[in-house]
Amino acid sequence: MAGGHDRRALARALTAVENETPEGEALLQRLAPRIGQALRLGVTGPPGVGKSSLVNALVRELRRIGRTVAVVAVDPSSPTSGGALLGDRVRMGEHALDPGVFVRSLASRGQGGGLSGSTGSVMDALDGHGFEVIVLETVGVGQAELDVVKEAEVVLVVLAPGTGDGIQALKSGLLEIADHWVVNKADDPGAEATLSDLSQALLLRADGHEIQDRIHLVSARDGRGISALAERLWSESIGSEASDRRTDLRRRSLRTRLLRAAMGQFSDRLERVPADLEVESLAAGASTLASAARSLLTKTLESNS
Amino acid sequence: MTMRKIKVLVAKPGLDGHDRGAKVVAASLRDAGMEVVYTGLHQTPEMIVEAALEEDVDVVGLSVHSGAHLPLFRRVLTLLREKGMDDVLLTGGGIIPPSDRAALEAEGVGRLFGPGAKTSDLASYIRAEVAKRRPAPQS
Numbered sequence A: 001m002a003g004g005h006d007r008r009a010l011a012r013a014l015t016a017v018e019n020e021t022p023e024g025e026a027l028l029q030r031l032a033p034r035i036g037q038a039l040r041l042g043v044t045g046p047p048g049v050g051k052s053s054l055v056n057a058l059v060r061e062l063r064r065i066g067r068t069v070a071v072v073a074v075d076p077s078s079p080t081s082g083g084a085l086l087g088d089r090v091r092m093g094e095h096a097l098d099p100g101v102f103v104r105s106l107a108s109r110g111q112g113g114g115l116s117g118s119t120g121s122v123m124d125a126l127d128g129h130g131f132e133v134i135v136l137e138t139v140g141v142g143q144a145e146l147d148v149v150k151e152a153e154v155v156l157v158v159l160a161p162g163t164g165d166g167i168q169a170l171k172s173g174l175l176e177i178a179d180h181w182v183v184n185k186a187d188d189p190g191a192e193a194t195l196s197d198l199s200q201a202l203l204l205r206a207d208g209h210e211i212q213d214r215i216h217l218v219s220a221r222d223g224r225g226i227s228a229l230a231e232r233l234w235s236e237s238i239g240s241e242a243s244d245r246r247t248d249l250r251r252r253s254l255r256t257r258l259l260r261a262a263m264g265q266f267s268d269r270l271e272r273v274p275a276d277l278e279v280e281s282l283a284a285g286a287s288t289l290a291s292a293a294r295s296l297l298t299k300t301l302e303s304n305s
Numbered sequence B: 001m002t003m004r005k006i007k008v009l010v011a012k013p014g015l016d017g018h019d020r021g022a023k024v025v026a027a028s029l030r031d032a033g034m035e036v037v038y039t040g041l042h043q044t045p046e047m048i049v050e051a052a053l054e055e056d057v058d059v060v061g062l063s064v065h066s067g068a069h070l071p072l073f074r075r076v077l078t079l080l081r082e083k084g085m086d087d088v089l090l091t092g093g094g095i096i097p098p099s100d101r102a103a104l105e106a107e108g109v110g111r112l113f114g115p116g117a118k119t120s121d122l123a124s125y126i127r128a129e130v131a132k133r134r135p136a137p138q139s
């Protein structure tokens, strides 16, 4: 897998894709037939629960069973400066020189910056490049982060003892997006309590009793539970069911991006079409808002470029 | 198309044991609007350059307080060149005597900043250098 200059080319291509440049778009088009093979694992949860440490430990196990792995670690951009501090690599140093592992940090660049779109595209490029597993780490705090994790085929929501006010205070919707719930820091005496709080919260759900075997107690620190989790995730990712799931996900993600791009093109055009006639007609009471809007819509669609 | 931010890798090579200085620098570059990848303590030059490659950064900033600045900066510079990453700015700071600083700068390392330097100077230096190396519009 990707050594030497190939890795550099990949890294540069990811920048083009991340920035949605024409070269990035062209690359994704070229790779399209090969995209959709990789297992995409989303790892999310509150800050400090050990997501990066868990990713590091899972990567170690996945490497042990011979899989190549790319990690995409997203951290929030500062709304004031637009900069970002991307610190997830700190926990992943042990894989730094392994040619079968590629780690890329991304700044979320705020809601308007196309977070989910370009993160998904970065994963696409890594997938098309041939990595067998792509792990996406995001902080589970806002809606944008929850949306981006939907780009993953299998979502792990990570919790740990001592984070904030417990299960009740979690971002709403966070527990619901999980395929697996991981209580990390099993080496911490508080982990049992977190585990039972979580089970309580999940038991209230309709499928409550079926999910016990998708709750995992692990320690990224001492390794407990990690290899079982990694092997389970990998084995559930092979076979026709998984491949159908992957096809669905790819189509769904492409549809979302297509609609977003079309809406972008449309609103650019709409902005450029003169609306004075419609405004006057509204002011004179000669049309309703709906009919004026229809007239503007027709003009926009007929306008060139 | 999103405007391309300046991306910087801040690393702490060598064996000395605390990274408060490097973290302050990383946070100040973030506050200056840059995307800063922080890799933590005890990084070897090989790890640093591989991370810089994977992250496709514009700048590598090393914080060196161990006295081993000469071999560390030289090794990182050599590895960057070996990987064809000549366009990446290598800069940094720490306790580096002026004569060593001059020697490294003559070999192709960028400006090096002493312990008393203002972080805002580092940010403006990086901005100016990246603008020279990368003609596209900057943020």
Ligand SMILES: Nc1nc2c(ncn2[C@@H]2O[C@H](COP(=O)(O)OP(=O)(O)O)[C@@H](O)[C@H]2O)c(=O)[nH]1
Binding pocket: A046, A047, A048, A049, A050, A051, A052, A053, A054, A091, A184, A185, A186, A187, A188, A218, A219, A220, A221, A222
């Ligand atoms: N006791 C314990 N601490 C852990 C474990 N995993 C991570 N940590 C610590 O939790 C803190 C946050 O870890 P990190 O992986 O950066 O969390 P993230 O913010 O969720 O990515 C660090 O101090 C880790 O050393 C674990 O399994 N047990």
Ligand SMILES: [Mg+2]
Binding pocket: A051, A052, A053, A087, A088, A137
């Ligand atoms: Mg993290």
